[in-house]
Amino acid sequence: MNLMFPHLQTIPSTTCIIDNNISTNQMVSDTLIQIQKELISNKFLLKRLLSKVEVLELNSKNNWNSTTTNNNYIDSSFISLFPIRNKEEFLSIENKIINEPDFISMLESFIGSIGGCGTKNNITRVLQKLFNDEFAVIATFTGRGKNILVALGSSEIIKLVKNSEYESVVANWLRHGNTRLS
Numbered sequence: 001m002n003l004m005f006p007h008l009q010t011i012p013s014t015t016c017i018i019d020n021n022i023s024t025n026q027m028v029s030d031t032l033i034q035i036q037k038e039l040i041s042n043k044f045l046l047k048r049l050l051s052k053v054e055v056l057e058l059n060s061k062n063n064w065n066s067t068t069t070n071n072n073y074i075d076s077s078f079i080s081l082f083p084i085r086n087k088e089e090f091l092s093i094e095n096k097i098i099n100e101p102d103f104i105s106m107l108e109s110f111i112g113s114i115g116g117c118g119t120k121n122n123i124t125r126v127l128q129k130l131f132n133d134e135f136a137v138i139a140t141f142t143g144r145g146k147n148i149l150v151a152l153g154s155s156e157i158i159k160l161v162k163n164s165e166y167e168s169v170v171a172n173w174l175r176h177g178n179t180r181l182s
Contacts, residue, residue: 065080074113075110078106083132087149090157097156108160123169130157141170 014058084090096103116122131139135150143151152158152170 001124051182057143074106074110078103078110082110082130083128084130084135087138089114090139090155094156097160107157111160120169124173127173129168133177133181137172137181139177140174 034122081089081093084093094130097107110129111126114125116125127136138148139152140148140150141153143153152174158170
């Protein structure tokens with residue numbers, strides 16, 4: 001403090017202000033560089049996504065022509081058969097698969113129309129459309145277990161939609177039938 005002029009306050013050092021401006025400018029510059037890097041990264045990601053969307057659109061257009069004729073098979077009486085609720089309905093569907101060739105075409109078309117994102121999601125959606133949770137409680141993939149009435153692994157309906165990842169997804173879905181039901 002100044003003794004001769006007590007009413008005057010000391011002026012802060014200008015080097016402190018300059019240092020603050022330099023550090024602020026450096027922070028702003030670093031932030032702008034980081035933003036630019038992120039923008040470049042996002043641009044590349046966007047290009048990848050757009051190319052994938054274009055491929056999906058092309059595949060969708062190609063598949064649309066083939067699926068529109070198949071979906072004509074599906075009628076309301078066929079749709080009313082699903083989801084399967086008990087062993088009797090399951091055996092009825094199995095019988096139709098064995099004895100009615102047109103039923104197989106309808107079922108394949110129905111299953112193909114369900115869709116999903118990824119194999120596991122697709123299989124889970126198919127199972128939800130084909131079987132309800134009460135049926136999942138009385139069924140397993142192998143037929144083993146307490147109070148199990150149906151073995152799906154060797155059934156005709158499963159033979160129509162089988163692939164490599166299918167068995168584990170079906171077994172897992174059936175295993176959690178009690179949980180979904182309650």
